[in-house]
Amino acid sequence: MSPQSVDKLNGAFRGQLIQPDNAAYDSARKVYNGMINKRPRLIARCADVANVIAAVRFGRENNMLTAVRGGGHNGGGLGICDDGLVIDLSRLKGIRVNPAAKTVRVDGGCVWGDVDHATHAFGMATPSGAISTTGVAGLTLGGGIGYLTRRYGLTIDNLLAADVVLADGKFVTASANENPDLFWALRGGGGNFGVVTSFEFRLHPVDTVYFGPTFWPIEESGTVLRAYQDFIQQAPEEISGFFAFLMVPPAPMFPENLHLKKVCAIVWCCTGTEKQVETSLKPMRQVGKPLLDHVAPLPFPAVQSAFDDLFVPGLQQYWRGDNFNELSDEAIARHTEVGPRLPTMISTMHLYPVNGAAQRVGKSDTAYSYREALFAEVIVGADPDPANNEKITAWCKEYWEALHPYSAGGAYVNFMMDDEGQDRVRATYRDNYDRLVGIKKKYDPDNFFRVNQNIRPAG
């Protein structure tokens, strides 16, 4: 990358080109996970699709390792790279709701808080994740698991079309009718196939929901896990709630006697009527002796940002995960042994239910393969202090190793770190892997887009 080539790019660039000597460089290279400290040579903060096309061509012409940054939230820091080019979409923030068609068009730099804010004005939402600062692009391209999964499917099950800048700089649209092979691969295959500059999603009537936790003493976690597994398999699809091991934050919303206490919990988020929710949750509320039970009506965007103050940008984070078809008695025994050893206040383990509507899509209908799984597990070691990095990483790995033998074999791609190796990527896609390799060969034969959970064109 010569100064002349950067000058040439700059000539027609409406966004910002940020190099190490620029005052904005250190803030521009920060990503959500404070453990990631990468130093790219150039950050191309694009203002429009034309800039994205120019940046892709620049990366190719200069033979640069190129990362694509949506929300910068990826646990493994896959939205940034060392010594290369970062195509940063954070200025692409347009959103247009079409209330008549019940769809929303979302630019590639939006985060979910932007989308929920825009669609809530129309009493609608599309399924996403559980933290409002997560990027739409990375979450969607990996699959998208959240509170609405049981009722309306994964985020990709609601994706109708995507605009994509390919590795050769060409712009295409992918949908069921246009470039259907690319559309198939984008639904779970991550950032392997191009830069998505805009997404179109289906919307559903979601307005006020019933949200809140039930906490149980950590000693009751085996009983709760067993009951929860039975419960969530037959609960109406309006009912959702993820299981967690957590330490109660010392926040005014929780009774003081629970502050910093380790508990097991279910965090509920239910659509449907109040009566239906009350009736449906009753059997779980009768399990053991809950320490706290507080489910109340809340606007959906408030639910989506309920954990934002806890999971703030800059925390040190180490993640691991797997998919589970069931939790055997031995698996539950391992959970109750390792889970309660939470190493820090923010560290946690979540089991997200991925049954219901998400299971009505076939294993090979999209690149996302684990349609028969009941739970997507994520183990999160997190803390503000880098001095605890070893502690949170060791716990996370120990927990994963204890449970992996009972798993379905692979993880949800967005709950993986960048150091898990190619076998884990294959295990994520299983029988869909070879088809993904074929589509990669067609759209990105030189593996230009490789800062991701990589599908290698050579197989």
Ligand SMILES: Cc1cc2nc3c(=O)[nH]c(=O)nc-3n(C[C@H](O)[C@H](O)[C@H](O)COP(=O)(O)OP(=O)(O)OC[C@H]3O[C@@H](n4cnc5c(N)ncnc54)[C@H](O)[C@@H]3O)c2cc1C
């Ligand atoms: C606190 C926290 C909570 C989370 N909760 C959930 C959850 O509830 N549900 C869930 O499903 N996931 C969740 N995730 C995981 C999340 O889905 C991933 O971290 C995801 O990668 C974030 O997307 P991003 O755009 O912010 O990431 P980035 O770091 O910007 O990018 C991640 C990957 O996506 C690629 N990419 C980004 N933008 C584009 C684009 N426009 N075109 C092509 N490729 C692109 C990048 O190249 C990179 O490989 C959570 C993550 C965190 C840190």
